[in-house]
Structures are given as structure tokens and as C-alpha cells.
Amino acid sequence: MKVLMYGWEFPPHNSGGLGVACYGLTRALVGEGADVRFVLPRKYPVAQTGAKMVFADEANPLDATQARIYASGYVKEGDIEFLRGKYPELQYGPSLFDEVLRYAALSPLVALQQGADVIHAHDWLCIPAGLAAKEALGVPLVVHIHATEFDRTGFGQVNQGIYDIERRGVHEADKVFAVSAYTRQLLIDRYGADPDKVEVMHNGIDADDSAVASAIEGEMRRLKEAGVGIVLFVGRLTLQKGPDYFLAAARKVLSHRPDTIFVVSGSGDMSKRIINDAAAMGISDKMLFTGFLREKELARLYKCADLVVMPSVSEPFGIVPLEALLNGTPVLISKQSGVAEVVHNSLKTDFWDTDEMANKIISVLDHPALRETLATEGGRDARAQVWRKVAARCMMMYTKLLKVLSHA
């Protein structure tokens, strides 16, 4: 099975979950015996997976910093404007849309050079490139949706151009993979996707590629033994991730259980607002903002937390709860998240129900038995979600797709 896969970012210089998912899936597909050619728009150093890496534009390589800044699937046009001023030396296209189209323009040549049984394109950034490759080779196209414009904007200001590309991709693909049943429903409801065409393909996690720490050390251990509850938020500080709901719940918890620390790990356009709001609520001394943390630091944080909360407003999947569980920490997740479909043994609330969120946080902090049961049973759920299983299912879908089309 020869798979030509179009991605936008790839570890180690990824800025979002898309790169992590692409890495995990690619590595596992290679393990399943697939011949994967993974295409990126520009050349920069990437992690090894066993797949052949192909760069659409070999001529203009990026260094690590440039790659991280520009590779994100989450950048906005506004950010681009800002960055263009800051990095005039960058040879990248004049806008994100231009860059997406550039990728599509280079795609047919890549496709003809590499050849493929099936084309697999991730998210809107790669949809035009995927469609172009399909046209060039006449083989089936799988469009894999990790996040829609509705998720990224929290159902707010949807960019019509991006929506239109997503819509075309969903309609013109031969098969659509949605990262969760939650996302699948969204594609059907908001994009008019044919339900028969959309398959749920949950993300996986492997113990070795997540941030897993071995032990809690010194100071942290003493804090825990002193009975201080530690509640952790990990994610970009954007509307989509619901940090404001985390803050509201924190305030409610603190009025009943002052000996609790709320740790916010991540950065984003809401950083300032969240810090200011915490101050206005008078709970700054119980809040800890770590900024963006690298894997080892993040792993330690997971390990020392009593509970990880993911209050996302709209989360197509959400890998954070799986990382937390692999580190032995239980999770509280919003019902508006795809990961809730695979982590059965977790606490769940609506993202807006901060009363219930606070109730559950307090319960976990007050009852070690609850923490233990959630960690044990939830850990089982997380360990069952290995990429190998996802890739096997993916291979099955490719085969089925080829069979159906050859009979048509």
C-alpha cells in the first residue's frame, strides 16, 4: 500500500497537535507495512518515522524557528500580518492562503514523482494540495479532519474562505476521516457531509512519544504530602480551550478549599486576559502560570497534579487527557471533546457548567479513593489507545476504499 500523505507541520518543530498526530499515525502505518511518503510544504529538520519525507518546495528551506512559527495550522491572518513585519527576511508567501495555494500548485508534480495508491490529506491547509494530487493521479483521496474552523473559533468568527475549503474537501474526498464522533457530527451538521462517507478515526497515543515522567521529586513530593491540591490546565490559552471556564471553576473551588493551587500551562492570545481576570477575582496567589513547557517539564507537572482539567469549548479530539493518564493523573474533561469517546473512566462536565466542574474538582481533591480509581481505570483506557490499532484500522479503510472504487 503506497500512501501519499499531505501534512503541514511535523515534530519536533510543530506548534500544535496536528504534527503530533501526523507523526504517530505515520510511524504506526509504516509499522503496519505501508509505504508512506509524507509531504510537507517546505524543507526543515523533522523527526524520523521510517516514512520517506518529501518537501514540496526543496529550494527554500526553513530553520527550526521559522518552521515552528509558520507551520502552525492555527495561525490567523492577523498573526501573519504581525509576523511579516517582524521577520521581513522570511521568504515565505505573502499570506497563509497564498501559502496554501502554493502548496497546491507544487502538489501535482510531487504526486507524479512519488506515485500513490491512495492520497491522505490532513486538515484544510492540505486540502487544496490533496485535491490537486487526486486530479493528477486519479487515485482515491482521504481527507482527515483534526479540527474545523468552528472548533478553532469556538463557534465565533468563522473565516468563510477556510470554511469553503473545508467544505470542498469534505465533499470531494472519496473518504473523510473525522478525529471523533463529535467532529463527524459537526461535519454532517455544518458541512452537509454524507454520513456514509465519514469514518471516525480517533487519535492514538504511545507511551514513548508522550511526555511521561518516572517520578516526582523533592519539593513537589513534600508539597503533595502537605495536602496541597494541585489542579492543572494544559493547552493554548485561546477561546477554544476554555481557560476562562477553568478560572471560574477555580474561584468556586477556592472559596471552599483554599489549600489548592491551580496551574495553567500554555500560552496564547488570552494569556493577558486570564492573568488579569485572576487578579480581579483576588485569586492570583493561588494561580500559577508556567507559560509554554517542554516535554520533560510538562511531564513533571502532569505527575505532580492531582487532577488535569480540559474545559474545551469545542475539542475535536484533545490529546492532553491521554498524556495525563499515562502519567498516572486522572482527568476532568468537557463533554464537548472527542477524547471523551475513548476515555470512559474520566469525569465529564459541560464546559459552561463551572459549578459541576468545581464540585468534581473538590471531590477528587477530597477523596483519594476517587483519584486512585479514576487514575487506574482511566489509565487502562489511555493505554488501549495505541497508534498501532489506529493505523491498522486506517489500512483497512484504504483497502476497502480501493476495492469499492475498482468495482465501480
Next chain:
Amino acid sequence: MSAVCLYFQVHQPRRIKRYRFFDIGNDHEYFNDLGERDTNNGRVLRKVASKCYLPANESILHNLNAYPEFKASFSLSGVALEQFEEYAPEVIDSFKRLVDTGRIEILAETYYHSLSFLRSPDEFREQVRMHADKVHELFGVTPYVFRNTELIFRNDIAEQVADMGYLGMLAEGADQLMGWRKPTFVYHAKNDPTFKLLLKHYKLSDDIAFRFSNKDWEEWPLTAPKFANWVNAHNGDGHLINLFMDYETFGEHQWEDTGIFEFLRAMPHEVLQHPDNSFVTPTEALTNYAPVGEIDAPNYVSWADVERDLSAWMSNPIQHDALRAFFDMEQEVKRSGDEDILRDWRRLSTSDHFYYMCTKWFQDGDVHKYFSPYESPYEAFIAYMNVLSDMRLRLKGVPKRKRSAWESVAHKARGVLQAIKS
């Protein structure tokens, strides 16, 4: 000859409403959900009454009228009886009509369908006495035979029940208890030839209770003549066919459209076609047949799940913790002399609260999930523990939870940051 001994369990717990941390100290009504959730006890009770209890009683009454030989027995938990009185009194009347025929036996159990036997022999006895009083008050009869919550059995329980003067008790005919022996005979308890035991024929009982509507089962559809043939096949192979099951089998677990009520009405006729067959009540069975051997149960046996042990109620840390916290309060609750607190505490002894906290196969959407009014075992635990916290406050006579002083942990926060960055 085969004597069919029917026993149906009738039970409805008082489910705890969604009770949050913020309700502690402010709300002492734990069971009064009036909303759309399945923790609305009145709503659940009326639904089950119309789907199961009333039509099933009609079928039983029909059988009693049509066949003078037909007999059966019921165990009705006290907590179910008081909810019938509260939400569906017509169910009580309907049961009265059955009992009045003189061919329906009522069994003894703990009033609250509780796990009190686990830690508190005193509480266990008290609840059995309360239940006997309630049965006498409503039906004018006194139970002679005991059945414990979910047929949970062990040597020491038999000892206690024998000591209370009961004739015998019911137990699950589990493989680990029976070995090569058959449940079609009467047995006696360990070291007590006078205290007799009836063992559930789990194969034939579960054919009706669990497999009746299962289309993947090779015997589907189960018809009354087919079932009567299986009963007949036991002739010469013992005296008794003990068919023990939840009464909710009829109309609630097996829906009306599966033909379960037709089966219930047709079964007696088919069984009685064979001249050697009959129906008996538990008391008759224990009186008519001499024990053929001793049952030694050093470990708990129940009728729940495939394990047929206590794991449905106490296998994970949250279940153990909730049980511990519950029993820890007993002395203080009883010393308080407060009737309301004692009643609420006893309502919390009901086994179902702990069943809802079970995480065995939670992911597969199995029976625990089907029978739970909560979204997850964790919701059940949280509500339960919050209620216990409120109970503790009531015991202290503190009407309202005081806001605790704000102590700064900022230096500790800095410590965390240091530790992470190091």
C-alpha cells in the same frame, strides 16, 4: 417429580439526586429529585409500576385463578414498599390481592435491601425486624423464610438468620458453592442440620431472566412448552426447580413486546401438563423435603454478575471508601437519637448505591451502566460522599458550613514553579 418454586424479587432503591459539594450544609433532602433524570424516584417508580408490577401482577393473578395448583413467592424490600405507598399505592393493593389468595408467600429480607450484614450484625437484625413489621402491617402475614440482598450468602449470615428463628434461606446455586451437587435438592447450612437452604437453579432461572429475548441464543425464542420440557427433564433428578429472579424481568428487563407476559401466563399450564409436576412455596419446599447435604460457604456468594461474588458492590477503591465512610458513622448516628438522620443513614445502606459505583466493564456499556441512573460510577460516588458529609454536619448540629479562613499558599505555589523549572 419436579416441584417448581418461584421467587420474584421486588426492589426499588431511593436513588440519590445530583448532590453537589455546594449543597452540603444547605440541603438535607437527598432523594427528592423531581426533574427529568433517572434519579427522580417517583418517576422511575410510576414507570416501572405501569410497565412491570401492575401487568405482571395481573398475569400472576390470572394464573392463581386459572390453576389451583399455582403458587409463588415474593420478597418486597421495605424501601420499595414505602415508595409504592408514596407514589403508586395501587401496586400495594395489587400485591394484596395476590397475597389474599393464600398461595403467595412473602419472604423476609432487610428493610433497606442493604449491605448491613457486612459490618454490623446489630443493624442487620434491626433491618430484618423492620421489614417483617412492614410486611405484617401491609399484608397481615409473617415471613418464615429469609433471602438476603442479591442472594448474598456465607456461613456466618446463615448462622445469624438461623438465630433469628427463620426456617431457612435462599442462596445462589453458584458453581463455587455446589461443586458437583445439584440445586434440585434441599440442603442445610454448615454445622446446622435444622437450618435449610434453597439453591437457585441458575441455568433455568437465567434462561428466563437474562436470555429470554436474546436472538443470538440458540434456544430463542423460548416458548412455554419448550421451557416445560426442560423442567420435565429433571424428573427423577431431584425434587425442586428453584426459579429465582428479579420481578422486573417481566416488562422492565424483558419488554412487553418480547412476549414475556404471554410466557408468564402460559408457563404454569405447560408445567402442569406433566402429572408429576407441581408448584411449591419456599416454606412448603423446606418443610416437605429433608436436606440431602451440607452447604459450606466460607466465602461470599451472590447472584450478581458472572463472578457471583461481592465484586459488584465492593471491588474498586471508591466502593471500599464509600462503605467504610458509611459504616464509620453508625455509632454516632445511633447515639444522636435523631429519627430523621437515622432514616436517611439507613436509606444510604441500600446496596444499589454501591452497585452504581462499580467500574467492572464500565467501558463496555454493560448491565451496571444500564441499571445506573448516573452518567458514570464516579458521579454516583461523588453524590454519595457529599451526602455523607452533610450527614456529618447534621450530626454535629452545625446548620451551615462555615467558610474556612483564607490561608495563603503563594509560597507553596512558588515552590511548585521552582520544582518544575529545576
